[in-house]
Amino acid sequence: MRTMVRQAQWDEPVIFSLGRKGRRGSSLSNVEEEIAKLAGNVTEGLPMAIKRTQLPKLPELSEVEVVRHFIRLSQMNYGVDSGIYPLGSCTMKYNPKISDLLAGATGASQLHPSQDETTVQGILEMLHTLSKWLVEVTGTDEVCLQPSAGAHGELLGALLMRAYHKFNGTAENHTELIVPDSAHGTNPASGTMAGFKIVVVPSSKDGTVDLKALKTVVSEKTAGLMLTNPNTLGVFEEDIAEIADIIHGAGGLLYYDGANLNAIMGKTRPGDMGYDIVHVNIHKTFGTPHGGGGPGSGPVGVCKELTKFLPIPQVAYDEKRKRYHLDYDRPESIGKIRSFYGNVAVLLRAYAYILSMGGEGLEEAAEISVLNANYVLKKLSVIRGFELPYAKGRPRKHECVFSAKPMYKETGVRAMDVAKRLLDYGLHSPTTYFPLIVDEALMIEPTETIEKEELDRFVEALKKISEEAYSNPDLVKNAPYNAAVTRLDEVKASHPKTMALSWRMHQNRNIIKAASS
């Protein structure tokens, strides 16, 4: 079995210090003579006030230099295609290659969003069908595909709540948005952006919503509750029907944070649980790549009462003309949340994913993701230094959260150290220090697209790390050793005196440093 793994260490310079004056990596087609003659010197005609006199200080490289630079960088990057990527809440499953291939097709990638509807019937049909499929998976009445990411979907959802209360003339009263203390940080952040006051409800001993506590914070001021289910501990909120009643009873709306949808596909649906607004993380649940941080896509489904508030346009089908079109005729719409219609290249990949999985495949994915999380849970609970807080004895859904608190107390090795040491074993770490209700949290989501052998390797590595922590804690505390770089000084990166957030900022600092020494 593989143990230690070495990542490439290219010590690749920043692109600005590569190349040489006068080099170019790309050439433009010559302008035809007739055009050149007619146009003359176009920049000469520009007013001095707006004419560029100093060219931007971009690097000057040949094509091969650019390619080698970025290929070397890519070799210092770990992706799902490199191995396990068990970030809890992030659902880093395998991304089928056929989806990328199809998304790159001319018939998709070379479409302009303002094209005449008759020329884009294929892509509109795809979007329309996909939105119907997402309606089916989420148990809602209509889905908007526009949000660019999960958080963008949350913002839309919170704005829809606002629009709903405004429409009912009760916006002045419903000003508070409730989020559990275990919620994703985006929930309160999105709520604030939409103008709500955030009220935090503490979790119960089980890590689920504490009904008593919920009842004390719910009032006539409640605009809604944002809740993921299963929650961030991977525990299913069994009281969801009662929670929905409590929120609806106060005139509020229930919002489903879709980060954990993978666990329940085909088993149950947010809409059936009483949720009014649901966002879906396409780049998590529907197997589209995350691109090192994006693009993602965060469609939002809503119940009937809220459909009229969705952003414009919605993709619709005109039965009479037998044609798909973009429907802007929605007078109660909240308007726009971005340009055009959504991250279509991502949505097309999701369409391909659902086609290849089928309804039963999605359900099976949910089952195996839960099985894998519980397998890891069983295996890890016997490893020294880790404990499973909350809801002991209850199975988890797609993820489980361990605490390295015992290890920290006994050896001084923290969850972050464990995470860093995993990198030396050629494995990506779990999410750390989240949810906030778990000290020294290690949040593990294996997903369904992992073989048992790789899972065993992950468990085995954690076992070894535990042994290392108890025998030679400094070994773990100083990890990683085999990644492209050793542990980084993140404080320096953010300190006003040392931060270098761009090449020019870095250069200016060097000048100041040189002058003062």
Place this chain on the structure above:
Amino acid sequence: MLKRKLNLPKAMSEQEVKQHIEALLSKNRSTRDMPTFLGAGCWPHYIPAAVDNIVQRSEFITSYTPYQPEISQGMLQSLFEYQSMICELADMDVANSSMYDWASALGEAARMAVRINNRNEIVVPKLIHPERHATLETYIEPLKMRVKKADYNHETGLINLEKLKELVSDKTAAVYIENPSYLGFIESQVKEIAEIAHDKGALFIAGVDPTSLGVLKAPGEYGADIVIGEGQPLGNHMNYGGPLLGLFACKGETEVIRQMPGRIIGMTTTLKGDKTGFCMALQTREQHIRRERATSNICTNEALCAVASAAYLGLLGPEGLKELGETIMMRAKYAMHKLSLIQGVEAPVFNSPHFKEFTVNFDKTGKTVRSIHQALLKKHGIHGGKEVSKEFPELGQTALYCVTEVHSKGDVDKLALGLSDVLRRKR
């Protein structure tokens, strides 16, 4: 518990998926199948093969947000380089590693201005991109902020400075301009606008098309405090309008930078101090730490599109970017000339220098833009520009055309011939 199976199609083999989707996509006619003159927020440009090749590296495309920097140096350094290049284009100190698009970047920029000066109005040009305006309204509505529109000079399209002065007051959080403007002309009164904003203590936000920044002055040089824009034309395909790439950069003190939304990658060293490395910086602004007090809720952004832009700018270099701007302006100028020769057609409507887009007015032809474009598409297989008559009724029967380096003389000549033919016909 769902007591039935999901009502979704049965699983297909990879081959079936491919056939199905290819058949579906074959119902589209792409910009490669017909000369197309659309821009208005999403633009066709030539993308060097190396760019596509680089962003298809699976180590980039299948990675998550770089939460473990030690094994994510490739993405982090690429994003740092992207940020640094945007700073050079815009003459700013800090750029974030991307927003969703220009429109949402505008919404976030307005909110940032409010955090800095606690005022509640933003002044925008009357000829602002309507989708950007709509997105701005959505983003600032919860703040009870108001948008005021500054009128324009009907000859030149440029902002009417007298009117602008009347609108800007000590309630103004920011003055926003687009350059080139939505309708393609270049706003040249930038110094004056900056002064009007700064005199009242308002911030100056400039929205840009970065492909213009090899020929147009960097906004930082003319006094912009925040620069936003659309990065899609820097090496990203149009993809029916998404993903796009929101540019966001600013100048100033640490306290201003701390108000920025979005992820920022910083350069640092290892703890041992022996090597340079990269990691996320100023994370205390962000939702996963600051929660309801975060500067924004954005986390997933358009990172891979940013990498494409870094590779694209790396290939072009300063001279390439300048040449790109000049080429575009020449081709657009030729197109305006050709179209203006057609009887009854006015191109452009405003007598200012234009970049890659320009207005074409058909009032004197007695026909509507819609009917002209339908005929052009059906009879000649040419896709005209975007109709803007409904967005700005005062402009009459007007369309916004876009010409870039991808449009050959042949394409433009075909367009001119097609339009002449369509306009000659009775119906």
